[in-house]
Amino acid sequence: MPGLAGKMDMIPGRTNRLVVRATKAGTYRGVCAEFCGLGHALMAFDVVAMEPAAFERWLAAQARPATVTASPGARLFASYGCSGCHSVRGVGPAAKIGPDLTHFGSRPTLAAGILPMTHANIARFVRQPGKTKPGVRMPAFPQMSAAEADQIASYLQGLK
Numbered sequence: 001m002p003g004l005a006g007k008m009d010m011i012p013g014r015t016n017r018l019v020v021r022a023t024k025a026g027t028y029r030g031v032c033a034e035f036c037g038l039g040h041a042l043m044a045f046d047v048v049a050m051e052p053a054a055f056e057r058w059l060a061a062q063a064r065p066a067t068v069t070a071s072p073g074a075r076l077f078a079s080y081g082c083s084g085c086h087s088v089r090g091v092g093p094a095a096k097i098g099p100d101l102t103h104f105g106s107r108p109t110l111a112a113g114i115l116p117m118t119h120a121n122i123a124r125f126v127r128q129p130g131k132t133k134p135g136v137r138m139p140a141f142p143q144m145s146a147a148e149a150d151q152i153a154s155y156l157q158g159l160k
Contacts, residue, residue, distance in 0.1 A: 004021065005019060006018075020047070025054075042113075043113055044109075062103060066101075071154070073155025077156075086100070088101050104159045111125055112133065123149040126149050126156075
C-alpha cells in the first residue's frame, strides 16, 4: 500500500517498523511485495480505512463469535477435519494452523485475495486449493463430492 505507508523490504534478522496511516476513509489496494511462497505474485488485499466510530463498531462485531446454525455443511466441515486447522470462534477449540474463518462470509475475497468471494469459487477452492493458490498448505480433497463442497461453501458463506 504505497499510498498509505510507502514500501519497506524485509531483511532477515532485522526488525522493521512500518507505520500505516490513512488520512481519509476509503479502500486502498495492496499487493504482496515480498516473496512469501509460490502464489505470492497473485496475492492482493484491501485496506479499508474507516472513521473512528465506524471502526469501533466493526471491531466490536469482529470480536464476536460467528453465528452458526446446525447444517449439513457444518457437519461436513467437521468430518473432513477442516476444524483441525481452521478456527470458527464459538465452534469447538481454537485451531492455529490455517486462517480463522469466524467471519469468512463477510470477506470480499478468498485465497489471499486471489478470488472474488462467490459460492462457486469457495466450493472449488475447498476441493482443490492448489489449483488456485500454488504452494498452499491446505490439502486437496479429491474424494469430496461437488455436492459436499457446495454444502461446505454454504456453511462458510453463512459465517458472518
